[in-house]
Amino acid sequence: MSKENLVGIAEIANFANVTKQAVSNWRMRYDHFPRPMQNLQSGPVWDRENIEAWVKSFKGEETHVLSFINLKGGVGKTTTAVAVAEMLAQEHRKHVLLIDLDPQTNATVTLISEEKWAEMDKDGRTIAQLFDDRLNPQNTPKFDIEKAIENRVSTINDGIPRLDLLASSIRLIDLQDRIPMIALSGNFTANPLEILRVALQPVLDRYDYIIIDCPPSLGTVTKNGLRISTGYVIPTIPDIVSTWGIYQIISNVDGFARDIERSIPALGIIATKVQANSLHSRVIADLKARRLGRFGEPGMLPQPPLFNNTMPQTVVVARGADVDADIRTFKGKYGSAYDALQGITQEIKQLCEKKKH
Numbered sequence: 001m002s003k004e005n006l007v008g009i010a011e012i013a014n015f016a017n018v019t020k021q022a023v024s025n026w027r028m029r030y031d032h033f034p035r036p037m038q039n040l041q042s043g044p045v046w047d048r049e050n051i052e053a054w055v056k057s058f059k060g061e062e063t064h065v066l067s068f069i070n071l072k073g074g075v076g077k078t079t080t081a082v083a084v085a086e087m088l089a090q091e092h093r094k095h096v097l098l099i100d101l102d103p104q105t106n107a108t109v110t111l112i113s114e115e116k117w118a119e120m121d122k123d124g125r126t127i128a129q130l131f132d133d134r135l136n137p138q139n140t141p142k143f144d145i146e147k148a149i150e151n152r153v154s155t156i157n158d159g160i161p162r163l164d165l166l167a168s169s170i171r172l173i174d175l176q177d178r179i180p181m182i183a184l185s186g187n188f189t190a191n192p193l194e195i196l197r198v199a200l201q202p203v204l205d206r207y208d209y210i211i212i213d214c215p216p217s218l219g220t221v222t223k224n225g226l227r228i229s230t231g232y233v234i235p236t237i238p239d240i241v242s243t244w245g246i247y248q249i250i251s252n253v254d255g256f257a258r259d260i261e262r263s264i265p266a267l268g269i270i271a272t273k274v275q276a277n278s279l280h281s282r283v284i285a286d287l288k289a290r291r292l293g294r295f296g297e298p299g300m301l302p303q304p305p306l307f308n309n310t311m312p313q314t315v316v317v318a319r320g321a322d323v324d325a326d327i328r329t330f331k332g333k334y335g336s337a338y339d340a341l342q343g344i345t346q347e348i349k350q351l352c353e354k355k356k357h
């Protein structure tokens with residue numbers, strides 16, 4: 001075989017348009033990554049045609065990064081984000097990272113014990129430390145993405161293989177208002193909207209899905225999540241107050257996506273905590289018909305579709321959020337909402353992977 005037909009990691013990175021680190025991550029993550037033809041002194045080399053074909057077919061397997069967003073609190077963002085992450089990892093055997101961007105740390109303490117969280121927080125293994133490092137460039141940086149990620153989290157089966165967590169911290173409450181000022185604090189290399197993206201770069205390609213649980217706001221921390229998102233979903237209780245801000249979310253994210261020259265599509269709206277009453281039925285009917293509130297009026301943005309599966313209100317879900325409740329099965333943790341959450345996970349997977357092959 002002639003030399004021109006052999007390529008190393010740098011060349012693969014070049015034509016795949018990713019970093020060398022990303023190619024190394026693919027090699028680790030995928031059994032179907034082609035074996036090198038030879039191991040030269042300069043490193044392994046592959047047959048060009050073979051590896052190009054692999055990269056092409058692989059393109060459909062990019063990391064899907066999904067933010068769970070609503071401006072309204074208590075609408076089931078965390079519950080759906082955590083359940084979807086758990087099910088993608090356990091039932092669909094995907095490699096999943098859940099990022100908790102909310103200083104309330106609800107997703108974090110649903111997935112690990114409070115003792116574990118306290119230990120991680122003390123060691124600077126949370127998202128708050130990442131922002132703290134950028135806010136205080138005079139200090140030695142403490143955040144290390146490899147160390148911060150906690151593997152095999154969840155109460156289900158005492159930990160789900162392939163499900164990782166990047167934890168949050170209540171310390172983020174005191175930091176978050178200063179984050180937009182980072183660029184002004186003299187450190188011009190730190191764009192306040194790029195902090196999460198830069199930190200995640202080395203690990204991004206290890207995951208099939210990254211699920212981001214956002215706080216109920218569209219502030220700089222949420223924007224850090226949107227910056228890396230390939231899409232987002234809007235969990236909402238189907239009532240008037242919970243759906244009130246949805247138009248604003250869509251138009252705000254749309255504007256942000258245009259600013260950063262990316263596409264961040266809304267995959268859909270997920271109806272949560274659904275009860276059998278006439279208000280919920282009416283709002284669900286409007287969402288189904290894609291005519292919620294201002295959507296659909298002339299000159300307005302179109303309403304994203306409603307997911308087919310809706311999550312019913314149940315007492316078991318409220319109990320399952322307690323990590324000490326020792327709920328180790330999906331049925332025990334989610335009760336009668338289990339089938340709906342399974343359906344929602346399936347829909348998300350189909351929406352993300354529909355481009356595939």
Ligand SMILES: Nc1ncnc2c1ncn2[C@@H]1O[C@H](COP(=O)(O)OP(=O)(O)OP(=O)(O)O)[C@@H](O)[C@H]1O
Pocket residue numbers: 072073074075076077078079080102104106214215216272273274311312313314315316317318319321337
């Ligand atoms: N289907 C359900 N049935 C009953 N209770 C539910 C259901 N889904 C969520 N809950 C409960 O409702 C509360 C709010 O849910 P969750 O924390 O998921 O909302 P959130 O949108 O993330 O809130 P926040 O804006 O505060 O982050 C929690 O106590 C949760 O356990």
Ligand SMILES: [Mg+2]
Pocket residue numbers: 077078079102106107213214
């Ligand atoms: Mg939440």
